[in-house]
Amino acid sequence: QVTLVESGGGLVQAGGSLRLSCVASGRTINTYRMGWFRQAPGKEREFVAAINWSGSKTDYADSVKGRFTMSRDTAQNAVYLQMNSLKPEDTAVYYCAADRRFVGLFSPSDYDSWGQGTQVTVSS
Numbered sequence: 001q002v003t004l005v006e007s008g009g010g011l012v013q014a015g016g017s018l019r020l021s022c023v024a025s026g027r028t029i030n031t032y033r034m035g036w037f038r039q040a041p042g043k044e045r046e047f048v049a050a051i052n053w054s055g056s057k058t059d060y061a062d063s064v065k066g067r068f069t070m071s072r073d074t075a076q077n078a079v080y081l082q083m084n085s086l087k088p089e090d091t092a093v094y095y096c097a098a099d100r101r102f103v104g105l106f107s108p109s110d111y112d113s114w115g116q117g118t119q120v121t122v123s124s
Helices: none
Strands: 003-007 010-013 018-025 035-038 047-051 058-060 068-073 080-084 091-101 118-124
Touching: 003 091, 018 035, 018 091, 018 118, 035 068, 035 080, 047 068, 047 080, 058 068
Parallel strands: 010 118
Antiparallel strands: 003 018, 018 080, 035 047, 035 091, 047 058, 068 080, 091 118
């Protein structure tokens, strides 16, 4: 079982940037697909971004394309989400997730392990 811990959330003004980190422990995530999801109050958890095991392919939700960049660092056993040009509608708890079944990409049920989440609040 892999344990995921997110960090880097906070309060930022619209147009600002944040970099989220997700560090894994318990086992290496080098063979896992990794994802970022977010959940706003009263809404369902939604897909934000994913990266394949090698880091050669990334996928993004339409709402964040061109603003967010996901990356991974094998040596650190971690993944990151660089968020630029933040908007108030990006406000949510952001979760890191790991998947090694490779049955899907965009649904929370496609992922095996989850972090506890980190709050991102964007003020207008």
